[in-house]
Amino acid sequence: MPCFQALCLAVVNISKHILSIMQEGADFTVEEAGGRTTVTITGPMRVSTIGDIDSLLREIEEPVQFVDISQVAPIDTIGAWIIYRFACDKGAEVLGASEQAEILLDAVEESTSSADIQPPRDMLWIRVALSAGDTVFDLFEGAKRNIGFLGAILAAIWRTICHPSRLRGKALVRQMELVGVTALPIVGLMSFLIGIVIAQQGAVQLKQFGAEALTVNLVGRITLRELGVLMTAIMVAGRSGSAFAAQIGTMKLTEEIDAMRTIGVSAVEALVLPRLAAACIMMPLLGFYSSCVAIIGGAVISDLTLGIPFLTFLSRIQEVVPVYDFWVGMVKAPVFGMIIALSGCYQGMQVKGNAEEVGLRTTKAVVMAIFMVIVLDAFFAVFFTEIGWA
Amino acid sequence: MSEHDQDLDHDPDFPIVIEGVTNAFGDNVVHDELDLKVKKGEILGVVGGSGTGKSVLMRSIIGLQRPRTGSIQVFGKDIVAAEPDEVIGVRNRWGVLFQGGALFSTLTVAENVEVPLKQFYPDLEQQLLDEIARYKVVMTGLPADAASKYPSELSGGMKKRAGLARALALDPELLFLDEPTAGLDPIGAAKFDELTRELTDTMGLTVFLITHDLDTLYAICDRVAVLADKKVIAVGTIPELLESDHPWIQEYFNGPRARAALASKERGNELDKSSEGNA
Numbered sequence: 001m002p003c004f005q006a007l008c009l010a011v012v013n014i015s016k017h018i019l020s021i022m023q024e025g026a027d028f029t030v031e032e033a034g035g036r037t038t039v040t041i042t043g044p045m046r047v048s049t050i051g052d053i054d055s056l057l058r059e060i061e062e063p064v065q066f067v068d069i070s071q072v073a074p075i076d077t078i079g080a081w082i083i084y085r086f087a088c089d090k091g092a093e094v095l096g097a098s099e100q101a102e103i104l105l106d107a108v109e110e111s112t113s114s115a116d117i118q119p120p121r122d123m124l125w126i127r128v129a130l131s132a133g134d135t136v137f138d139l140f141e142g143a144k145r146n147i148g149f150l151g152a153i154l155a156a157i158w159r160t161i162c163h164p165s166r167l168r169g170k171a172l173v174r175q176m177e178l179v180g181v182t183a184l185p186i187v188g189l190m191s192f193l194i195g196i197v198i199a200q201q202g203a204v205q206l207k208q209f210g211a212e213a214l215t216v217n218l219v220g221r222i223t224l225r226e227l228g229v230l231m232t233a234i235m236v237a238g239r240s241g242s243a244f245a246a247q248i249g250t251m252k253l254t255e256e257i258d259a260m261r262t263i264g265v266s267a268v269e270a271l272v273l274p275r276l277a278a279a280c281i282m283m284p285l286l287g288f289y290s291s292c293v294a295i296i297g298g299a300v301i302s303d304l305t306l307g308i309p310f311l312t313f314l315s316r317i318q319e320v321v322p323v324y325d326f327w328v329g330m331v332k333a334p335v336f337g338m339i340i341a342l343s344g345c346y347q348g349m350q351v352k353g354n355a356e357e358v359g360l361r362t363t364k365a366v367v368m369a370i371f372m373v374i375v376l377d378a379f380f381a382v383f384f385t386e387i388g389w390a
Numbered sequence: 391m392s393e394h395d396q397d398l399d400h401d402p403d404f405p406i407v408i409e410g411v412t413n414a415f416g417d418n419v420v421h422d423e424l425d426l427k428v429k430k431g432e433i434l435g436v437v438g439g440s441g442t443g444k445s446v447l448m449r450s451i452i453g454l455q456r457p458r459t460g461s462i463q464v465f466g467k468d469i470v471a472a473e474p475d476e477v478i479g480v481r482n483r484w485g486v487l488f489q490g491g492a493l494f495s496t497l498t499v500a501e502n503v504e505v506p507l508k509q510f511y512p513d514l515e516q517q518l519l520d521e522i523a524r525y526k527v528v529m530t531g532l533p534a535d536a537a538s539k540y541p542s543e544l545s546g547g548m549k550k551r552a553g554l555a556r557a558l559a560l561d562p563e564l565l566f567l568d569e570p571t572a573g574l575d576p577i578g579a580a581k582f583d584e585l586t587r588e589l590t591d592t593m594g595l596t597v598f599l600i601t602h603d604l605d606t607l608y609a610i611c612d613r614v615a616v617l618a619d620k621k622v623i624a625v626g627t628i629p630e631l632l633e634s635d636h637p638w639i640q641e642y643f644n645g646p647r648a649r650a651a652l653a654s655k656e657r658g659n660e661l662d663k664s665s666e667g668n669a
Contacts, residue, residue, distance in 0.1 A: 047511060047561055048482065054518045076561035077593060081525055082518070100594070107592045111525040113534030117500040120538070354542065356495070 025051045026072070026079070030060065037064045039092070042071040045079025057086045070096025080104035149346050153276065156268040171274035179240045179275075180282030184289070187235055191290040194227060195219060195297025203306055212306055216313055219298035220321040225384075228291030229283075229329045230377055233336040236283060237369040241344035244275050245365035248348025249358040257349075267349070276341040283337030284330050291329060324389040332380050336373050343369040401466075403430050405564050405596050406451060411460030413446050420446050422620035423460070433590055433597040434625075435607045437642065438617030444600045445489075447617070448566055451598070452486055453477060464564070482510045484564040485557030489572065491549035493541040499527060499552045500537040506559040522559070530555040531585050547578040551585075558589065565590075567599045571606055583609045604651035609658075616642075 026043040039060070043049065067087050072079070075098070084105055087094050097105060122130070160166050202218040248271055251257050257267045299313035308316075347365035351357050384390070401407075406428035413421040420443035428434050438444050449455035451462055453469050462469045467480050485506075493502050500523035507519055527537045530551045541549060550570060557565060570586065571579035587610045590597055601607065607614055607628065615625045618638045624631055632643055642648060 047507070052513065055515055077525075077529070078522055078561055081522060085521065103592055107529065108525050111528035113524050113528045113537070115524060115527070115534035115536075116538040117498065117520050117523060118538055119498060119540070354495075 025049045026053050028053065028057065030062075030064075036066065037062055038066040038068055038095075039064050039086075040068040040071065041083065045069075045072050045075045045083065047076060047078040050079060050082065054082050057082065060090075064090040064092045066095050067092050068095045069101060070098075072101060073098060075101045075104060077104050077108055081108045084108050145350065146346065149349065150342075152268045153272060153342075156266060156273055160269065160273065166269060168270060168274050171270070172277055175274045175278035176282055178243070179236065179278045180286055183236065183239055183282075183286060186239070187232055187286055187290050188293045190231060190235060191223075191228065191293040192297040194231060195223065195294035195299075196301045198222060198227070198294070199298035199301045200305065203302070213308070213316075215298070215302060215306060216308070216316040217320045219295060219302075220317040221325050223291040223294040223298075224321060224325045225328045226377070226381070228294055229287035229333045229336065230373070232287045232290045232333075233283065233340065233373045234370055236279065236286065236337070237340045237343075237366055237373065240275075240279065241340040241369045242362045242366050244341060244344030245348040245351075245362040246358055248272075248345055249351035249361050252349065252351045253355065253358065272341075272345045272349075275345055276338065279337035279341035280334040281337075283340075284333035287329055287333040287336075288326075322389075324384075328380070328384050328389055332377065335376060339372045339376065340369045343372065404428060405430055405465055406598065407461075407463040408447075408451070409461050409463075411447075411450060411457045411462060413443060413450060413455065413457050419620060421450075421457070424621050426615055426622045426625065428596060428598060429613070430596050431594060432612040433586070433599055433610055435611035435614040436598065436600045436617060437602070437607065437614060439638070442617040443620075444617055445568055448486075448568055448598065448600060452484065452566060453481075478510075482506075482560050483562055484566065485560065485562040486566040487550065487553045487557045487568060487570060489568045491541070491553035493549060493552055493556065495541050498538050498540055499532070499544070499555070500524065502541075502552060502556045503527065503559045506556065510560060523555075526555045526558060527552070529589070530558065531581065547574050547582070550574065550582065554585075554589075558593070561593060563594070563596060565595045565597045567597060567601075569600055569602060571601065571603045576605075579603060579605065580609070586610055604648050605654065608651050608655040 024044065026041065026045045026049055028039055028041040031038050031040065039057075041053075045053075064086075067083060067090075069075075069083055072083075080101060083094065083101075086092070094105065121127070199215050199219050203212050203215045206212050206214050206218070248257075251271070257271075260267050260270060295314070295317060299308075299310050302308040302313050303310040344365045347361040347368070351361050404427045406426070408424060408426040411421055411424045412419065413424075424447070426447075436444050436447065446455055450457050451464065451469065457470060460470065464480050465483060467476065469477060469480070493499070494505065497505070500520065503523040503526050504519045507514060507522060524534070524537055528534055532548060532551050532555065536544065536548060536552070541552065544552060554567075554570070567586065571582050574582060583606050586597065586599070589595065590610075599606070599611065611628075613625060613627055614631055615622050616631065616636075616639055617623070618636070623636055624634050624639060628643065631639055634640070
């Protein structure tokens with residue numbers, strides 16, 4: 001029973017609460033006298049207390065001559081707006097406005113407008129045609145800027161060759177550290193795992209032919225020729241290509257690059273060349289390191305699951321992997337590095353406007369770099385097979 | 391002011407009461423036992439050298455920065471100690487204009503104004519929301535067609551006005567302005583000052599105004615609080631502050647720029663008087 005009583009008490013309390021809320025809100029009454037309709041609004045007309053009074057007022061269909069707001073208090077501009085708009089719609093006169101209400105009604109009256117909330121939009125077919133046209137023009141513009149950028153780089157390289165003292169040694173070393181040395185742990189871990197996967201999955205398939213011993217050939221050749229460099233390129237594009245675009249893009253936004261130009265420093269020489277050179281130098285080293293770690297990964301898993309001893313695996317690698325496999329990887333690596341650096345720096349230099357652009361350009365740089373790397377890799381694969389390095 | 395020291399919780403004359411607030415980042419103490427009271431209906435200018443924590447103080451009051459110690463009461467509610475849910479009833483009674491406007495870049499100006507309304511009063515009809523957004527945009531001195539523009543299409547001054555329109559969306563009682571005239575040309579700044587004064591009088595606002603702009607101080611502030619030495623070293627009208635012998639205050643209000651601002655204010659007053667005389 002005490003439980004029931006408590007429940008009743010709670011219900012009473014809640015209904016009291018609801019009542020009190022209802023009493024706090026604004027309300028209105030419609031009265032007709034002598035053919036004239038008066039709407040009397042009462043209570044607080046504030047944004048927190050108006051409730052649905054606006055939609056109820058809109059539902060009144062009969063003509064209204066007077067709006068009595070003498071019992072409205074307090075009032076804010078939103079309440080004043082509702083009263084003002086209602087009176088305007090009906091052509092009614094507002095009566096009994098308090099001093100505060102008068103000020104607010106005047107303020108909202110001065111501020112009326114019928115402007116659009118949404119920007120004007122063209123018809124769908126116009127928008128499609130416009131965006132298609134924009135894309136074509138952007139393509140030409142982009143091609144022009146691309147060529148201009150490459151030209152600027154070639155000119156900067158030529159100047160640096162003529163005057164080697166212009167090379168920014170410190171910046172180059174710094175970039176080499178960022179692109180290469182700091183990437184060692186992540187590239188190593190990735191390559192080790194890839195070596196394990198190739199050896200383990202390869203062994204499962206080769207077992208069907210009783211050729212598990214060929215796992216060594218598989219791991220050695222595929223990592224040195226293809227995967228070592230390719231996976232490293234993807235990793236470097238994600239790590240460094242994006243960083244190039246974001247760094248240079250931010251420097252453009254903060255007008256650092258303009259400041260450089262004013263002082264007479266070439267942004268291409270100071271920013272692009274060190275990054276380009278660093279990527280071209282570090283990619284072969286990272287790619288070779290990646291291949292080696294992948295082979296070690298393959299050797300470890302072969303030792304554990306295939307019964308090929310670790311050292312035997314490594315010595316077999318020397319016998320079955322031709323030297324040109326190593327060169328295939330090493331020729332591709334600097335080209336990939338160049339693509340990544342060019343893409344990152346180019347997109348960074350194209351940033352203008354706002355911070356959002358930096359993000360967009362960074363994404364573009366990474367996507368373009370990875371795409372180009374994979375396309376080029378396919379060309380290289382055909383090319384090297386054709387010249388007999390199969 | 392000592393007569394107000396008792397029963398601060400329910401004192402409606404002081405919407406903001408800050409007591410013993412200490413803010414620090416690591417070892418860097420920004421505020422040390424800082425006290426400040428803001429009177430209802432006044433425009434309080436907050437000045438101080440760079441790095442004296444003017445913005446930090448504002449961020450503490452609106453709950454973006456939690457002070458190490460002390461209490462900050464806004465409308466009698468302790469912002470520091472309160473749970474997030476409890477502060478909601480206070481949040482819809484203030485509006486904040488951040489330095490750069492801080493408009494949502496993917497929304498038009500009108501949609502920006504509607505955001506707080508939708509957040510706190512989801513039951514409002516879209517038609518009414520659009521009407522409110524329209525008149526608020528015009529009320530803050532923007533051209534009516536600015537309502538449909540995106541923030542990136544606006545100039546710096548227009549962004550500030552749009553930010554003000556959003557800050558005023560809920561018809562707040564308390565308005566925080568963080569350097570509203572910074573980066574505006576002198577004409578735009580003077581107009582913004584005028585607008586602040588007008589809106590304050592119309593809507594009965596209490597304004598907490600951070601500024602570096604001496605013209606703003608002379609033109610519209612009722613009182614000025616000076617932040618220095620990790621405290622509010624003085625609060626009062628400018629003539630009262632001039633009597634202080636604190637070196638920073640003396641340098642600030644007696645520097646060449648301050649004298650120029652005072653002179654222009656006096657010129658303005660004379661013009662007013664002469665025009666009244668003519669009328």
